[in-house]
Amino acid sequence: MGISNNHAIWKAEADGIDLLNTTIGDLLDQQAAAIPAKEALVYNYPELGLNLRLTYHQYREEADRLAKGLLALGIEKGEHVAVWATNLPEWALLEMAVAKIGAVLDDQYQLPNRRTGVCAAAGRHHDPVHDRGVSRQLLP
Numbered sequence: 001m002g003i004s005n006n007h008a009i010w011k012a013e014a015d016g017i018d019l020l021n022t023t024i025g026d027l028l029d030q031q032a033a034a035i036p037a038k039e040a041l042v043y044n045y046p047e048l049g050l051n052l053r054l055t056y057h058q059y060r061e062e063a064d065r066l067a068k069g070l071l072a073l074g075i076e077k078g079e080h081v082a083v084w085a086t087n088l089p090e091w092a093l094l095e096m097a098v099a100k101i102g103a104v105l106d107d108q109y110q111l112p113n114r115r116t117g118v119c120a121a122a123g124r125h126h127d128p129v130h131d132r133g134v135s136r137q138l139l140p
Contacts, residue, residue, distance in 0.1 A: 077102030
């Protein structure tokens with residue numbers, strides 16, 4: 001961070017730093033190979049009766065299974081996948097599965113304000129069908 005012409009400027013410092021040449025899916029695969037029995041995803045929500053615990057091996061297996069399902073639906077590398085969901089374990093699985101096939105996750109998770117009924121995303125023009133080029137709606 002520095003100051004130039006009375007403006008704060010951030011410049012990446014790349015001297016002596018090697019960037020990783022890997023994907024998030026590769027990192028999950030590496031963790032699943034290195035520490036397969038270690039917990040990777042824990043979700044405990046007693047009010048809903050949910051208590052999910054996945055090891056790295058289980059997380060990878062479920063993400064791979066979901067990625068195959070997305071491919072079977074015709075989702076392709078580079079395609080945008082719009083999701084409107086709450087914070088549930090399936091979100092973490094979907095996020096990894098979308099990354100593994102090389103698609104782009106457009107999170108539409110903002111839910112309407114209970115008092116006003118207005119979606120926080122509305123002001124940012126979140127329209128996955130028209131603005132993001134998504135060609136089809138997979139679920140209603």
